[in-house]
Amino acid sequence: MLALLPQLVLTGLTVGSIYALVALGFVVIYNVTGILNFAQGEFPMLGALLCASLLAGGLSVPLAAVAAVAAVCVLGALVERLAVEPAYGSHPLTLIIITFGVSMAFRGLALMVWGADPYTLPEFTPGAPLVLLSGVLTRQAVWAIGLSLAVVAALFLFFACTVPGAAVRACADNPFASRLVGISPRRTSLFAFTLSAGLGAVAGIVIAPITGATYDMGLGLGLKGFVAAVIGGLTNAPAAVVGGYLVGLIEALATGFLTPGYSGAITFLVLLLVLFLQREGLLHGAQRRRA
Amino acid sequence: MTAPLLEVCGIRTRRGGIEVLHGIDLDVRAGEIVAVIGPNGAGKSTLLGTIAGVFPPAGGRVRLAGHDLGRRAAEEIVRMGVCLVPERRQIWSGLTVRQNLLLGGYHRYWRDRAGVRADVARPLRIFPKLAELIHRAGGHLSGGEQQMLAIARGLMSRPRVLLLDEPSLGLAPRVVREITQTLEQLRRAEGLAVVLVEQNVKAAMLVADRVCVMERGRIVLRGRPAELLAHPGVRSAYLGKGYEVAG
Ligand SMILES: Nc1ncnc2c1ncn2[C@@H]1O[C@H](COP(=O)(O)OP(=O)(O)OP(=O)(O)O)[C@@H](O)[C@H]1O
Numbered sequence: 001m002l003a004l005l006p007q008l009v010l011t012g013l014t015v016g017s018i019y020a021l022v023a024l025g026f027v028v029i030y031n032v033t034g035i036l037n038f039a040q041g042e043f044p045m046l047g048a049l050l051c052a053s054l055l056a057g058g059l060s061v062p063l064a065a066v067a068a069v070a071a072v073c074v075l076g077a078l079v080e081r082l083a084v085e086p087a088y089g090s091h092p093l094t095l096i097i098i099t100f101g102v103s104m105a106f107r108g109l110a111l112m113v114w115g116a117d118p119y120t121l122p123e124f125t126p127g128a129p130l131v132l133l134s135g136v137l138t139r140q141a142v143w144a145i146g147l148s149l150a151v152v153a154a155l156f157l158f159f160a161c162t163v164p165g166a167a168v169r170a171c172a173d174n175p176f177a178s179r180l181v182g183i184s185p186r187r188t189s190l191f192a193f194t195l196s197a198g199l200g201a202v203a204g205i206v207i208a209p210i211t212g213a214t215y216d217m218g219l220g221l222g223l224k225g226f227v228a229a230v231i232g233g234l235t236n237a238p239a240a241v242v243g244g245y246l247v248g249l250i251e252a253l254a255t256g257f258l259t260p261g262y263s264g265a266i267t268f269l270v271l272l273l274v275l276f277l278q279r280e281g282l283l284h285g286a287q288r289r290r291a
Numbered sequence: 292m293t294a295p296l297l298e299v300c301g302i303r304t305r306r307g308g309i310e311v312l313h314g315i316d317l318d319v320r321a322g323e324i325v326a327v328i329g330p331n332g333a334g335k336s337t338l339l340g341t342i343a344g345v346f347p348p349a350g351g352r353v354r355l356a357g358h359d360l361g362r363r364a365a366e367e368i369v370r371m372g373v374c375l376v377p378e379r380r381q382i383w384s385g386l387t388v389r390q391n392l393l394l395g396g397y398h399r400y401w402r403d404r405a406g407v408r409a410d411v412a413r414p415l416r417i418f419p420k421l422a423e424l425i426h427r428a429g430g431h432l433s434g435g436e437q438q439m440l441a442i443a444r445g446l447m448s449r450p451r452v453l454l455l456d457e458p459s460l461g462l463a464p465r466v467v468r469e470i471t472q473t474l475e476q477l478r479r480a481e482g483l484a485v486v487l488v489e490q491n492v493k494a495a496m497l498v499a500d501r502v503c504v505m506e507r508g509r510i511v512l513r514g515r516p517a518e519l520l521a522h523p524g525v526r527s528a529y530l531g532k533g534y535e536v537a538g
Pocket residue numbers: 306307308309311329330331332333334335336337338378
């Protein structure tokens with residue numbers, strides 16, 4: 001039984017790194033706009049499927065990946081401008097329901113464009129898997145963990161050490177004072193959606209060679225990323241990354257030691273527990289922003 | 292007489308559905324310091340906020356160097372050279388003093404990154420205390436230090452018109468004198484125009500060229516400090532009985 005452990009941990013870290021990216025998308029948008037963006041899971045789906053189509057169209061893997069991420073960034077910006085921005089000032093619940101609507105629209109659109117069958121993406125660098133302790137780590141898993149860590153580090157540097165990054169944090173902290181120095185909350189919100197969409201697309205493209213890509217993969221990824229973000233308190237980016245790895249590990253261990261069918265249930269048990277333990281309601285941030 | 296740099300004509304502003312400014316007129320020339328005093332709730336902060344674009348006026352207009360600011364947003368108005376240092380400081384508590392200062396120059400950051408970085412030294416010369424705290428989070432400063440930071444951040448935007456809302460609040464008299472000297476120097480060197488809202492009427496009278504008294508959304512009295520000091524109503528309402536002009 002315990003012999004399984006290293007393998008399960010490696011699997012958990014791999015999917016966890018993907019959940020971490022999706023969770024970061026939640027946190028960035030929530031911090032800047034006070035909105036819980038439940039369309040967050042659709043960005044990995046769109047990234048993966050767009051990448052698959054571009055590959056089928058003859059592009060090389062790096063080119064297709066970059067183009068797919070860029071396209072999803074544009075989609076994220078369009079979501080903000082067309083669906084979210086016009087509704088600013090409404091009740092936070094309205095905004096959240098809008099993001100649910102966006103999510104369903106994307107899923108329906110994806111079903112029409114790509115159909116219900118799964119797509120496979122080639123591994124970035126095909127080859128024999130690495131053996132670590134008694135577990136195996138595919139090369140794509142190394143890509144997933146490495147790329148996600150690199151993105152997290154870059155994001156951390158951006159927010160901690162650059163003036164534009166500080167401007168985004170300033171806008172999340174005090175939008176009124178930010179306007180007085182020339183930081184536009186409208187533009188910052190647009191940026192947050194663009195960035196989060198890009199993060200999601202990277203996650204989807206890097207995991208698709210392992211899990212495949214389907215029109216409805218966003219549902220699971222979005223919910224897992226959401227749980228991870230909630231574990232991190234929704235506003236704390238490093239904690240959300242840890243939350244992502246935690247959810248990945250819990251899921252992998254539950255799959256290995258219980259039955260695979262329970263893994264989803266366990267994740268949501270964790271969500272309920274975390275929500276129960278958190279004093280402030282989820283809408284707290286959004287309400288504060290409206291005041 | 293030079294033309295005014297800032298012209299406020301017949302401004303009416305509503306807050307929470309109620310009109311709180313009922314037609315305010317105010318001119319400020321380059322290099323001039325105009326103080327606005329008045330009781331709590333008179334509408335002083337609302338007036339500064341309206342000029343800065345935070346509250347869209349329901350009527351009237353604001354002009355800067357002859358150009359109508361129209362209904363521009365606050366983030367555009369700071370770019371045009373009008374900077375509000377708001378009441379209650381409003382610094383970013385999670386950012387360091389240095390980041391707070393850098394962001395003060397944000398509106399020109401994309402055009403002049405090196406210039407904004409170099410400019411940080413300027414407010415630090417005025418407030419040496421901030422230089423010692425440069426890597427401290429804004430939320431971990433004392434009230435007076437935060438007030439210094441708020442003013443320093445305002446100067447980072449290199450304004451032509453500076454709107455100061457109760458800048459002396461919580462500051463030691465020596466720091467207030469330093470701020471006053473800074474304003475004197477900036478208006479002479481750069482022609483900075485200042486609208487100064489103050490509860491500390493004595494301090495305002497000392498530095499201002501002209502004073503406006505606001506009550507219930509109207510300017511009820513205006514004149515040079517010496518004229519207002521001679522006004523019996525002003526003296527009893529704002530300066531207390533024992534106040535001497537020479538004091
Ligand atoms: N958010 C708001 N909604 C409704 N009315 C408001 C709001 N904020 C302020 N007011 C009202 O507007 C009027 C002017 O307020 P303002 O803050 O401009 O006064 P002030 O002269 O700056 O007072 P103070 O000296 O206390 O700072 C007051 O009567 C106040 O009650």
